[in-house]
Amino acid sequence: MSTESQSQHQGRRSLFRAGIVMVVAGLLILGYVAWELYGTTIVSKQRQREATSRIEQAWGSGETEVSTEFGSAEALIEIPRFGDDYRIPVLEGTSDRALGAGFGHFEGTADPGEVGNFALAGHRVTHGEPLRDLPELRPGDEIRVLTREKRYVYALTSGGDDLIVPFTSIWVTDPLPDNPERGGVEPEQVEGQRLITLTTCSELFHTDNRMIAFGKLVSEEPTR
Template identity: 60%
Template sequence: MGRRRRLLLWPGLALVAAGLALLGYVAWEFWGTTWVSHRHRDQAVGALRQAWHDGDGSVRTRWGDADAIIRIPRFGASYAVPVLEGTSDAVLATGFGHFSGAVGPGQVGNYALAAHRITHGEPLRRMPDLRVGDRVIVQTRAATYTYRLTSAGDALVVPFTSTWVTAALPTNPEGGVEPAQRAGQRLLTLTTCSELFHTDNRMVAFGVLASVS
């Protein structure tokens, strides 16, 4: 091998190695994190069900405090995702995050939740499939709360800085999609990324409590 070819070999190998590392990173972000998150999600759901069996309303997991399980029939009969307090990275890598300061399930006000749409379990990957009237079922030890969506999953996209969507009675400053402006409502808000890749916008859907069992 000539000296010139040897000089070119190592930079070429370095580029190949960098490319493989980048592909590995992308594969991990899109598939690896979801695989791990599904395991954590299932463990959190199992721990929460055991806590309910033992008479406790919530359970402390490695990823946060969980107190509810979300079911969305449009996403399939096996869909069961835990709700954990807060919106930290660890929480959102496990299931739904319950915004700090938001009311609890079934209470007057806005039960506001966030979840990933891509990577880390992807609880709301199919958010655009949600339609007005779809059920979002929130199971707790005390009761099961069924909300009906009043806006479709892709009807509202806002900047991530739009904090009005998690208010007790969300009021759209632009006069667009919003819940009926009546005091005393028991609302649900779902938020997630508006696109499958990086975005600073959020897709938002609103619902209202329909029944308690």
């Protein structure tokens, strides 16, 4: 084989190897995307069911403080607009572990039914995506918060996509959120209210901005 033929042969082999590497890399990327979009949600929905079952069993046996493998739990959330079977646990804190099993309760914000702001975070896509359909919510929609002792019903005062802020806008979790933009979406500026705030990513595949919905307590009743 001539030197030129050998060079061409080696060139074809190098191209073939590079092609194989690119195909494998592409498959790995596709696999990762599929896992993020579908795999994490399947796993998280199972975790949501496990945490919900643990909470319900604990309440049934009289436990006041419920510990799950995903963190301390304090409540369950029902949103009628999302369906009769929508029931998501609330875990303390906003760690990846907590958000991978339900809603995360921002530390330092009010507890269910308390004066102040019961502020929650949830994924909009992947990891169970409990707030995927947040844009569908409208003012007046109910957010039901179940604890061992009471059921608190909040009514939204803003729509699910009425307010989008940068992720650095921590004012939305204040006891009485006060929008720094004059005329912007905010709760009624009256002290002593019992509020709820839902936060999630505003874009499905980016996390730079947050979509915010505010609500206020309209009723409460014993659960037993």
